[in-house]
Amino acid sequence: MTTAIEYLRLMARNNAYANELLYEACCKLDQAAFEAERVSFFPSIRETLNHTFEVDRYYLDSLKETGKGLSVFDVPHLKTAADLKDAQAHVDRELMAFCDGLGPDDLDRKIAQDRGEEGNRFETIGNTLLHLFQHQIHHRGQVHAMLAGTDVAPPQLDEFFLEFDRHPVAGRLRSAG
Structure with missing residues (x-):
């Protein structure tokens, strides 16, 4: 890895890898467990995953400059x-x-x-991507912890970068770049 762009491309793939594994685990939950109130920043696994999905859409809209802004949050x-x-x-x-x-x-x-009433704020693409990846990592950790309180084992999410420890899904996503 020699450039910041290559790093961000890998982080995008790591993000997809970790989300895939986390969602595979969450799909094993019955609906009641998925919606059950739990101790975390958001009150359930469902609410936490909806939040990360919304925020991803919000920042992707900004990155792609499609102009939807906060309206991406106006969906059920x-x-x-x-x-x-x-x-x-x-x-x-x-x-x-x-x-x-x-x-x-x-x-x-x-x-x-x-930013709504604050108007538009301007940030670099590089910083926005770093923030987006950190946001995902932060909330995936919360879902991971919430899964520990269910009958579904939380998945291992850190087997992406090291060759000797690489998960097959990670290998597939890395080679897709």
Whole structure:
């Protein structure tokens, strides 16, 4: 890995890998366990995953400069783990494609982010991507901890980067780049 762009491309793939494994586990829960109130920042696995899906869509809209802004939040939450898994996988593919298309001057380019009454705020693409990946890691950790309180074992999510410890899904996603 020699450039920041290559790092961000790998992070987009790591993000998709971790989401795939986490959703596979969440899809094993019955609906009651998926929606059950738990101790975390958001009150359930369902609410936490809907939040990460919404925020991914929000930042991807900003990154792609499609102009939807905060209106991406004006849709009903998805109800099942399977629906969220499919929707998140679609956004993850879009994010990987966006990162694959980055050029040398893109990371320092500023993009608008709709902050409602505060108006647009401007941030670089590079910082926005770093924030987006950190946001996902943060909330996946919360879902991981919530899964520990169910009959579904939380998946191992850190087998992406090291060759000797690489999960097969990680290998598939890494080679897709």
